[in-house]
Amino acid sequence: MSDDHSELSSVDRTILSIMQRDSNSRMESIAEEAGASIATVQRRLRHFRQANIIQREIAVVDPETVGQGMTFLILVELERERIDILDTFRRKVTSEQQVQQCYYITGDADFALIALAKDMNEYQKLIQRLFFDDTNVKRFRTSVVMDRTKVGLNVPV
Structure with missing residues (x-):
């Protein structure tokens, strides 16, 4: 092959x-x-x-069982899209354990994040760490997930 x-x-x-x-x-x-x-x-x-076709082999843990029962979808718009600023934002976001996924996207927002928290208070602390002190974050919008209808990373082969 x-x-x-x-x-x-x-x-x-x-x-x-x-x-x-x-x-x-x-x-x-x-x-x-x-x-x-x-x-x-x-x-x-x-x-x-x-060949890194299989990138990782992991255990999938039920978030609610470990006290992370809330899921949030966060769209983030940055002021500028310089490579150094994007890289800084990526490093900050990927260092947060509560952020499960991060996508650099096209459209109205620059990034889409999926994050977990035990409650709204913990979520507020997360967004304060990620966004409030970052002068390059123009705005962010959050949707609270009502039901985790389908969750997975399986790739059709």
Whole structure:
């Protein structure tokens, strides 16, 4: 297989789909479902990890169970879009554990964030740290998530 990720075989795609569903799947189960040998599955997984096709293998934790029951969607508009200012903002946002995702976007806002908090008071502390002292934040708008209808990072393969 070349470095072009679009040239994944059907076996590769099946292995990746299984791993996205449950990265703790047993090699035997993956091999059976993919129609490949255990050695092939091990070799392909090693390649996927080395090539950064599989970027991380994580546990998905229910936010409510650990006291982070509120989810917020935040659109942030910056005053200027110089590369140094964007990088500073990115570093600040990615250092915050409560910010789960950050996207640099087109349209009315420059960034879209998904953040967690246990309550509105904790959310207010987060936005004070992120936005109030940053002279480059022109404005931000927040939507409170009423229901986490679908949450995931699975990529269609």
